[in-house]
Amino acid sequence: MNxxxxxxxxxxxxxxxxxxxxxxxxxxxxxxxxxxxTVDHKEGYFKHDGRDITLxxxxxxxxxxxxxxxxxxxxxxxxxxxxxVVINIVDASNLERNLYLTTQxxxxxxxxxxxxxxxxxxxxxxxxVRFQKLSELLGVSVVPIIAxxxxxxxALIKEALKVADSDKQWDSHDIxxxxxxxxxxxxIMSIVEDRSFLQDEYHSRFTAIKYLEHDDQMLNKGQEFDxxxxxxxxxxxxxxxxxxxxxxxxxxxxIIADHRYGFIKSIIRQGVMTHKFDTDRLYTSxxxxxxxxxxxxxxxxxxxxxxxLYQFTFSWSELPVxxxxxxxxxxxxxxxxTLPDGMLKSMIISGVIDGVGGVLGFVPLIMFxxxxxxxxxxxxxxxxxxxxxxxxxxxxxxxxxxVMPFIVSGGIAGGCAVPGVMATRTLRSPKERMATxxxxxxxxxxxxxxxxxxxxxxxxxxxxxLYMFLFTMLAWLVALVAAKxxxxxVLRGESTPFVxxxxxxxxxxxxxxxxxxxxxxxxxxxxxxxxxxxxSILLWALMTFPGLSDxxxxxxxxxxxxxxxxxxxxxxxxxxxxIDSKEKKLSQxxxxxxxxxxxxxxxxxxxxxxxxxxxxxxRVFEPVSSYAxxxxxxxxxxxxxxxxxxxxxSTLGTVYSMGDVDADDASSLGDRLVNDPGWNSVVAVSALxxxxxxxxxxxxxxxxxxxxxxxxxxxxxxxxTLFAFFAAVSVFQIGSLFT
Ligand code: GDP
Ligand code: MG
Numbered sequence: 001m002n003x004x005x006x007x008x009x010x011x012x013x014x015x016x017x018x019x020x021x022x023x024x025x026x027x028x029x030x031x032x033x034x035x036x037x038t039v040d041h042k043e044g045y046f047k048h049d050g051r052d053i054t055l056x057x058x059x060x061x062x063x064x065x066x067x068x069x070x071x072x073x074x075x076x077x078x079x080x081x082x083x084x085v086v087i088n089i090v091d092a093s094n095l096e097r098n099l100y101l102t103t104q105x106x107x108x109x110x111x112x113x114x115x116x117x118x119x120x121x122x123x124x125x126x127x128x129v130r131f132q133k134l135s136e137l138l139g140v141s142v143v144p145i146i147a148x149x150x151x152x153x154x155a156l157i158k159e160a161l162k163v164a165d166s167d168k169q170w171d172s173h174d175i176x177x178x179x180x181x182x183x184x185x186x187x188i189m190s191i192v193e194d195r196s197f198l199q200d201e202y203h204s205r206f207t208a209i210k211y212l213e214h215d216d217q218m219l220n221k222g223q224e225f226d227x228x229x230x231x232x233x234x235x236x237x238x239x240x241x242x243x244x245x246x247x248x249x250x251x252x253x254x255i256i257a258d259h260r261y262g263f264i265k266s267i268i269r270q271g272v273m274t275h276k277f278d279t280d281r282l283y284t285s286x287x288x289x290x291x292x293x294x295x296x297x298x299x300x301x302x303x304x305x306x307x308x309l310y311q312f313t314f315s316w317s318e319l320p321v322x323x324x325x326x327x328x329x330x331x332x333x334x335x336x337x338t339l340p341d342g343m344l345k346s347m348i349i350s351g352v353i354d355g356v357g358g359v360l361g362f363v364p365l366i367m368f369x370x371x372x373x374x375x376x377x378x379x380x381x382x383x384x385x386x387x388x389x390x391x392x393x394x395x396x397x398x399x400x401x402x403v404m405p406f407i408v409s410g411g412i413a414g415g416c417a418v419p420g421v422m423a424t425r426t427l428r429s430p431k432e433r434m435a436t437x438x439x440x441x442x443x444x445x446x447x448x449x450x451x452x453x454x455x456x457x458x459x460x461x462x463x464x465x466l467y468m469f470l471f472t473m474l475a476w477l478v479a480l481v482a483a484k485x486x487x488x489x490v491l492r493g494e495s496t497p498f499v500x501x502x503x504x505x506x507x508x509x510x511x512x513x514x515x516x517x518x519x520x521x522x523x524x525x526x527x528x529x530x531x532x533x534x535x536s537i538l539l540w541a542l543m544t545f546p547g548l549s550d551x552x553x554x555x556x557x558x559x560x561x562x563x564x565x566x567x568x569x570x571x572x573x574x575x576x577x578x579i580d581s582k583e584k585k586l587s588q589x590x591x592x593x594x595x596x597x598x599x600x601x602x603x604x605x606x607x608x609x610x611x612x613x614x615x616x617x618x619r620v621f622e623p624v625s626s627y628a629x630x631x632x633x634x635x636x637x638x639x640x641x642x643x644x645x646x647x648x649x650s651t652l653g654t655v656y657s658m659g660d661v662d663a664d665d666a667s668s669l670g671d672r673l674v675n676d677p678g679w680n681s682v683v684a685v686s687a688l689x690x691x692x693x694x695x696x697x698x699x700x701x702x703x704x705x706x707x708x709x710x711x712x713x714x715x716x717x718x719x720x721t722l723f724a725f726f727a728a729v730s731v732f733q734i735g736s737l738f739t
Contacts, residue, residue, distance in 0.1 A: 011089035013060030084164035106173035172205035320364035328357035351540030378508035397487030410443035441696035447645035458670030682735035693724035
């Protein structure tokens with residue numbers, strides 16, 4: 001019978017909701033220093049004084065007007081789930097702006113308590129908030145906290161429980177909107193109350209205000225609830241609006257907003273806030289921004305920082321990457337020696353170790369990359385990148401808020417398009433959102449990075465960082481041009497202004513950085529360990545079966561015998577002894593024999609792969625793919641990449657280790673590609689282009705279907721693949737002219 005108390009966390013983006021949520025529930029939800037990271041509400045549980053509490057982290061909003069997804073989500077949650085208490089997190093260092101949302105909670109009448117967060121930041125800026133005074137003036141409990149350290153959270157929950165326990169009805173706080181509107185509100189309220197119009201969900205005053213604000217969602221709900229009353233209300237507000245328009249030349253919504261701000265100002269003026277410093281003194285953040293977001297200097301610094309991130313990632317991770325690779329090489333060699341030849345050994349070495357090892361080998365690199373990104377994100381710099389990119393983005397028919405999805409998807413290389421696609425929910429205009437959603441898969445996600453690193457490392461070893469940088473720029477360019485293309489064709493329409501604000505710079509905490517780095521790295525590892533392992537084994541099977549017929553095997557065997565017999569017996573003995581004793585020194589003739597035999601082995605496994613199911617599929621496509629320089633082996637890898645881009649590497653690993661069974665040749669996959677006659681630097685660039693831009697991976701496609709529709713998901717597969725193919729063909733054809 002002990003029913004859990006329900007609490008909801010609401011507040012402006014970046015006010016610290018998620019931090020508080022994590023502090024209370026112990027969950028590790030992603031905390032970000034930019035708006036829009038919490039798109040859906042998330043639930044957690046905890047106990048306080050033996051009471052069960054369910055806590056919901058709502059998306060950040062500045063207002064409760066149904067302009068954006070977050071606003072609608074928040075409002076619907078409050079009206080349909082009716083939590084016992086709403087904890088409104090307010091950023092003490094940004095009190096005035098944060099209280100705007102508070103006024104709307106007051107109007108809505110929800111049981112409210114204010115968590116005055118970031119009092120440490122406010123203090124650093126010389127701001128002191130008299131929370132008791134604030135509480136008195138608003139008629140709501142106010143508890144100062146520091147969510148980051150957990151200070152004050154106990155007291156907060158204690159207070160919140162008090163509010164939850166008092167069985168007060170939802171009661172709308174009266175804020176005056178001036179004589180004329182106040183009267184209109186009263187008129188509408190009486191109609192609403194007479195007809196019990198929408199009263200299960202909203203307080204009559206809130207309904208009246210939303211009607212006056214021309215709130216689309218409210219108008220639609222009203223229509224559905226009772227069309228005749230809705231019509232009557234719409235007529236009434238029509239008259240009022242016209243009148244206000246005529247007399248004051250503004251819409252009611254503007255007057256309402258003005259009065260809310262006025263209400264806040266008046267509260268603050270009554271001694272709620274004291275400044276220790278000069279108010280026009282520049283905050284440190286503003287000072288830093290003078291340089292970092294300067295029109296000319298800003299972009300230069302930004303490019304420098306991004307380039308620095310690559311240098312850091314690549315040079316620092318070189319050693320650990322080599323280390324992990326050695327471990328897998330050693331593992332493969334050990335198993336090679338201990339297990340008897342056969343299917344199982346082939347599966348473990350070619351399917352499991354080469355496949356998964358190829359993916360895990362990049363873990364250190366990914367970790368360094370994510371660490372760098374976490375520094376930029378947690379310090380607040382990433383939001384500046386969005387701010388600076390807004391102008392450019394506008395030109396391409398996108399929005400400053402599109403930057404975040406792009407970066408999350410791998411704009412700085414190493415993200416994932418899945419959260420990227422989801423992050424587009426923060427975009428208000430549906431067309432801008434769709435254009436962003438369809439182009440984020442062009443970014444170099446964490447799964448593509450290892451492939452890029454492999455090919456660049458193999459073919460352009462002298463300029464790794466530079467090439468990586470150039471390919472990242474190319475991804476942006478292509479994504480933006482594609483977005484523009486979509487925005488002038490299938491997604492034609494107007495653009496909306498930039499609303500994202502700049503959070504203050506903060507020193508990232510070491511713990512925060514490690515958590516971020518680890519969360520993302522772990523995601524990558526989990527993927528490698530489960531999905532990729534399954535796919536890798538499946539592909540191994542496709543590449544192994546049906547295998548060679550006994551007759552074909554016998555043919556190769558007799559070929560081997562024939563060649564051996566063409567050499568003197570001592571040489572044959574020398575070679576077989578050297579294999580048994582692992583002796584490396586061989587005579588000239590013995591080496592000759594060895595090479596001849598290994599040529600036949602290669603031919604045999606090549607023949608086997610050609611005959612396999614995967615080989616057949618790869619060869620069917622070869623006549624077409626050869627225009628882009630891809631042979632059937634590469635086709636097999638690209639096919640695997642549809643499932644997940646990491647699979648490209650593991651498949652190449654499997655394909656090339658099967659085609660080359662020389663046990664002494666421990667060269668890495670990169671070297672094998674360089675030495676393969678089917679590959680050269682032009683093929684490498686063509687393959688890079690294709691891999692960067694062809695169909696998003698399976699999971700992303702499903703995600704696009706969920707966020708938009710299957711039609712758009714299908715569109716993205718077809719559009720991207722066709723585009724990537726033509727780009728790769730152009731690169732290969734033109735490049736081949738010069739070599
Ligand atoms: P949300 O958008 O409301 O979920 O905000 P987050 O929980 O993601 O917090 C935004 C940023 O503010 C993060 O970098 C937090 O570490 C930081 N933060 C949250 N609470 C505090 C606090 O009380 N003091 C300080 N200094 N930073 C905080
Ligand atoms: Mg959050």
